[in-house]
Amino acid sequence: MTGDDERLLEDLLEGKHRALARVISKIEDRSPGYRDLVSKLYAHTGEADVIGITGSPGAGKSTLVDKLAETYRERGETVGIIAIDPSSPFSGGAVLGDRIRMGSTIGDMDVFVRSMSARGTLGGLSTATADAVKAMDAFGKDKIIIETVGAGQNEIDIVRTADTVAVLVPPGSGDDVQTLKAGILEIGDVFVVNKADRDGADRTVQELRDMVAMDAGDSVSMSGGHHGADSMAMLEDHPDDEAHADWDGGDTDAGDTDDWVPPIVETVATRAVGVEEFIDELENHQTYLVDSGTRAEMARKRYAEEIRTLLREDVHGLLEDELERAGGVDDLAEAVRNGETDPYTIADELLDPVEASLAELERD
Amino acid sequence: MSSEQEGESIRCLVAKVGLDGHDRGAHVISRAFRDAGFEVIYSGLHKAPDDIVQAAVQEDVDVLGISILSGAHNTLVPKIIDGLEEYDAADDTLVLVGGVIPEEDRPELKDEGVAAIFGPGTSIEETIEFVRDNAPER
Numbered sequence: 001m002t003g004d005d006e007r008l009l010e011d012l013l014e015g016k017h018r019a020l021a022r023v024i025s026k027i028e029d030r031s032p033g034y035r036d037l038v039s040k041l042y043a044h045t046g047e048a049d050v051i052g053i054t055g056s057p058g059a060g061k062s063t064l065v066d067k068l069a070e071t072y073r074e075r076g077e078t079v080g081i082i083a084i085d086p087s088s089p090f091s092g093g094a095v096l097g098d099r100i101r102m103g104s105t106i107g108d109m110d111v112f113v114r115s116m117s118a119r120g121t122l123g124g125l126s127t128a129t130a131d132a133v134k135a136m137d138a139f140g141k142d143k144i145i146i147e148t149v150g151a152g153q154n155e156i157d158i159v160r161t162a163d164t165v166a167v168l169v170p171p172g173s174g175d176d177v178q179t180l181k182a183g184i185l186e187i188g189d190v191f192v193v194n195k196a197d198r199d200g201a202d203r204t205v206q207e208l209r210d211m212v213a214m215d216a217g218d219s220v221s222m223s224g225g226h227h228g229a230d231s232m233a234m235l236e237d238h239p240d241d242e243a244h245a246d247w248d249g250g251d252t253d254a255g256d257t258d259d260w261v262p263p264i265v266e267t268v269a270t271r272a273v274g275v276e277e278f279i280d281e282l283e284n285h286q287t288y289l290v291d292s293g294t295r296a297e298m299a300r301k302r303y304a305e306e307i308r309t310l311l312r313e314d315v316h317g318l319l320e321d322e323l324e325r326a327g328g329v330d331d332l333a334e335a336v337r338n339g340e341t342d343p344y345t346i347a348d349e350l351l352d353p354v355e356a357s358l359a360e361l362e363r364d
Numbered sequence: 365m366s367s368e369q370e371g372e373s374i375r376c377l378v379a380k381v382g383l384d385g386h387d388r389g390a391h392v393i394s395r396a397f398r399d400a401g402f403e404v405i406y407s408g409l410h411k412a413p414d415d416i417v418q419a420a421v422q423e424d425v426d427v428l429g430i431s432i433l434s435g436a437h438n439t440l441v442p443k444i445i446d447g448l449e450e451y452d453a454a455d456d457t458l459v460l461v462g463g464v465i466p467e468e469d470r471p472e473l474k475d476e477g478v479a480a481i482f483g484p485g486t487s488i489e490e491t492i493e494f495v496r497d498n499a500p501e502r
Contacts, residue, residue, distance in 0.1 A: 018451045021424035029372040031502065095398050099419060100408035106415045112422050115405050117373075 001036045009040055012139055017109060020139045024114055027131040038131045044138035048080075049286055052146045052159035054187075055168030060194040062101035064168065064269040064278075065147050069111050070104040071275050072143050079105075080136035081113045082129060084148040084158060098147060112136065126157040127309050130302075133161055156187055161302070163295060164285045166190045166278070169208060172200035185211060188262050190281045196266035196274065208264050260288050322350050374499045376427040379407040379416045381444065384434035389462060393429060396488045402427075402495070413440055417447030420457060426499045432463040437473065445477045456500040462486070 001009075008026075011019030023041075026034040051068075053061050062083065069079045083098035096115035105111040114132065116125070129146060136144050148158050159165050167188035191208050193201055263281045267274035289295035323329050326349075335341050378394045380387055387409055397404045405423050407416060420428050428448075430441060441461060448454040454477060461473060462482045470481055479498060482491055 017421055018424075018453055021422055025375075025424040025502070029502070031372070094403050095394055096403060096405045099405055099423075103408075107412065107418060109418060113419075114422055115403075117403055 001040065002033060005033050005037050009037060012135065013044060015140060017112065020112065020135060021114070023135045024132045027128050027135065028116060030128075034131075038134060041131075041134045041138045045134050046137070048133075048137040048141050048144045049164070049282075050133055050137075050144045050146065050162045051282060052148070052162030052165040053168065054148050054156075054159045054165065055192075055194075056170065057149055059168040059170045060269045061147050061149075061168055062098045064192065064194060064267060064275075065098075065145050066102040066104045067269050067272045067275045068145065068279065069102070069143075070272070071279060073105060073108060073111060077142035078110045078140065079112070080133075080139070080141035080144040081111065082132055082136075082144070082146045083113060083115045084125070084129065084146070085115065085117050112139075112141065126161065127306070127313070129158050130161045130306060159187060160305075163289055163298065164189045164282055166192055166282070168192045168194050169204055170195055171198045171204045185215065189260065189285050190278070191262055191264045192278060193264060193266050194269050197268050201266065205264055205266060212262050212264065260285065260292075260294075318354070319350065322354070326350055372502070374402045374427065374495065375405070375423060375425045376402050376429060376495070377405045377407060377416070377420050377423060377425040378429045378431065379411060379419070379444075380409050380431055381407075381411050381413060381416055381440050382432065382434050382436050383410065384432060384436075385409060386433045387431070389433075390431045393431070393462065393488070393491065396492065397495075400492045400496075413443035413447060416444050417451070417453075420444075420448060421451045421453050425457060426502070427458045427460065427495055429460045429462060432461065432465070435464070437461060437463070437465055438469060441473055441478060442476050456502070458495070458498055458500060460491075460495075462491075 008019050008022060012023055023037060025031075026037060053065055053068075055061050065081060065083075069081060072079050081102070083096065083102075085094055085096045085098065094117035096117060099113055099115060102111075102113055116128065116132065133144055133146065146159060146162055165187050167185075167190075169191060171193060191212070193205050193208065195201070196205075263284075265274055265278045265281055267278055269275070289298070323332075326332065332341075332346050336343055336346070376397050378390050378397070380390055390406065394404045394406050405419065405425065407419055411419075416428070416430070419425075428444075430437075430444065432440060441459075445454055445459060448457055448459075459478050460480050460482065461478050465473065465481050465483060473481060480494055
């Protein structure tokens with residue numbers, strides 16, 4: 001690590017806002033040395049509660065996050081917010097507008113709002129988000145909120161960085177609730193019917209309730225539902241026991257009977273109605289995670305996924321170089337178009353030297 | 365490491381400060397910056413200088429574009445720049461001012477640390493070009 005980066009890390013741990021902002025930029029830009037920086041952050045993490053908030057555009061996410069942050073601040077807790085907006089796939093540019101709706105805590109530096117956009121790399125944003133969460137955690141934030149539009153797999157991956165995921169459903173979604181089922185339902189630990197003063201809110205609550213009840217019925221036969229703790233894996237020692245000791249609490253065979261059933265909360269975010277109840281449910285879920293041992297299980301899964309993603313990115317980088325050496329992808333693609341070869345052959349040829357050198361390593 | 369070379373994007377905060385409700389220009393420039401491939405954060409209307417400083421620091425922007433049409437630039441702009449200095453962010457933030465700024469006020473704003481002032485009639489291309497050429501190297 002360079003001297004600059006060391007100073008940056010020191011400043012971040014001391015609580016300098018500028019340093020936190022700069023570290024997150026390095027993470028986003030993947031600028032040289034960011035990996036060393038992030039790996040140094042890990043020793044200082046594990047204290048923050050991470051909450052993910054997702055929902056369709058216009059569901060009121062930013063407004064609710066704003067009120068959530070305000071309430072946490074009233075309780076004396078510091079807050080970090082990562083607001084994710086899509087970027088244009090054409091220009092790569094983005095207008096990140098969530099900040100506008102976060103007016104309640106404006107001027108309060110203990111609410112650190114950071115806007116991020118997808119920069120067009122496969123899975124890159126979820127890695128960057130996870131790393132940015134680490135930076136805020138190491139900085140000493142008590143609560144970290146990730147806000148994203150729940151539209152596709154990418155967003156679901158992002159929100160999985162959180163311990164607790166809240167899904168916002170606007171009233172009158174009707175059939176939309178059915179479509180939610182496909183992906184979003186599985187990731188929701190708490191459902192929020194925002195704009196609950198509007199027509200159709202009761203019906204939406206009822207529909208969600210039916211859906212949750214059906215889901216809970218299913219999971220009894222599937223040993224522990226979607227977060228099911230694996231009691232064998234629980235015995236493994238965590239490498240970072242010191243920092244994450246509290247994650248391993250609780251008995252290991254909770255599951256079938258004490259499974260978490262997602263509660264449904266009604267809020268009117270613009271008037272801060274129902275926010276306290278929402279926070280209570282978030283806290284209940286955090287308690288459940290610790291008591292059931294699920295939090296340790298989730299952390300392990302998350303780290304496994306991080307390791308895999310990093311490796312995939314590294315190998316991808318190596319192969320990009322290899323592709324460059326082979327004359328660039330354009331020429332190869334042209335060769336396929338002319339019927340001279342096919343993608344499978346090219347992939348095999350490119351991988352051959354890599355496999356050969358790996359085999360050589362094994363012999364040594 | 366090639367996986368570390370991923371795209372750096374110019375980050376801009378487009379800010380409306382003070383009692384000035386005219387944000388057509390700010391919207392136009394936000395959109396143009398986006399189309400130029402920048403990441404744009406728009407502050408919304410009626411922000412205090414401290415709010416702008418908070419956003420600029422937290423978002424770690426390369427460029428801060430302040431739009432002022434109210435005539436209060438001589439008090440508001442220095443406040444923002446002082447705030448940036450407080451967080452050691454003044455040196456590597458390119459500060460631009462857009463709006464109606466009389467010729468006689470310009471030298472003083474430049475002394476304060478404003479890199480460029482874009483008055484009425486400036487073309488969008490000119491502004492984008494300026495940002496591309498002058499955005500601080502990180």
